[in-house]
Amino acid sequence: NAGVTQTPKFRILKIGQSMTLQCAQDMNHNYMYWYRQDPGMGLKLIYYSVGAGITDKGEVPNGYNVSRSTTEDFPLRLELAAPSQTSVYFCASSYRGLNYGYTFGSGTRLTVV
Amino acid sequence: QKEVEQNSGPLSVPEGAIASLNCTYSDRGSQSFFWYRQYSGKSPELIMFIYSNGDKEDGRFTAQLNKASQYVSLLIRDSQPSDSATYLCAVNTEGSQGNLIFGKGTKLSVKP
Numbered sequence: 001n002a003g004v005t006q007t008p009k010f011r012i013l014k015i016g017q018s019m020t021l022q023c024a025q026d027m028n029h030n031y032m033y034w035y036r037q038d039p040g041m042g043l044k045l046i047y048y049s050v051g052a053g054i055t056d057k058g059e060v061p062n063g064y065n066v067s068r069s070t071t072e073d074f075p076l077r078l079e080l081a082a083p084s085q086t087s088v089y090f091c092a093s094s095y096r097g098l099n100y101g102y103t104f105g106s107g108t109r110l111t112v113v
Numbered sequence: 114q115k116e117v118e119q120n121s122g123p124l125s126v127p128e129g130a131i132a133s134l135n136c137t138y139s140d141r142g143s144q145s146f147f148w149y150r151q152y153s154g155k156s157p158e159l160i161m162f163i164y165s166n167g168d169k170e171d172g173r174f175t176a177q178l179n180k181a182s183q184y185v186s187l188l189i190r191d192s193q194p195s196d197s198a199t200y201l202c203a204v205n206t207e208g209s210q211g212n213l214i215f216g217k218g219t220k221l222s223v224k225p
């Protein structure tokens with residue numbers, strides 16, 4: 001049972017480049033989330049999804065896009081990378097969202113130079 | 114703006130002592146409360162959750178919730194050096210579309 005799998009673990013991007021952060025879960029969770037964590041700033045919600053085909057913006061969605069074509073996968077797309085997107089990105093999933101804790105992936109450390 | 118506040122620390126306690134971590138939240142409609150532990154360079158790991166006023170115990174960990182005071186705490190008894198980590202408080206608030214709002218975390222250091 002792999003839980004929540006994120007790839008890649010590390011990535012360096014140049015300003016203006018694009019990339020996709022992959023996230024997959026094998027727990028049949030309906031809810032999936034993308035957070036970013038900056039030093040001393042806590043976790044900020046970027047996008048979330050309550051099921052296949054349904055996505056919505058979180059607190060800090062600008063510069064990102066998501067899709068949810070299957071229950072298992074929830075990729076995060078960065079378009080035109082900027083230094084402000086340097087962060088650690090965590091994908092998480094939960095069974096129903098409201099009263100259930102999240103299971104987090106191991107994270108992707110992204111640096112934009 | 115819904116907020117979850119934690120003292121950033123560091124909180125330093127000697128090995129074997131009780132560590133007390135505190136969290137306040139702004140939304141009275143909050144329904145569920147979570148404590149995550151995050152080791153440096155690692156992802157958050159759920160250690161406790163609580164929904165009802167009062168105490169909830171799980172091994173060396175006790176979560177305490179007081180909805181009237183909008184306050185949730187985590188007690189760690191017999192603290193060990195392996196408990197040294199950042200502890201994140203997370204709250205489900207009505208205004209967050211059912212998603213969790215995280216505090217910035219309290220860094221705990223347990224000294225041998």
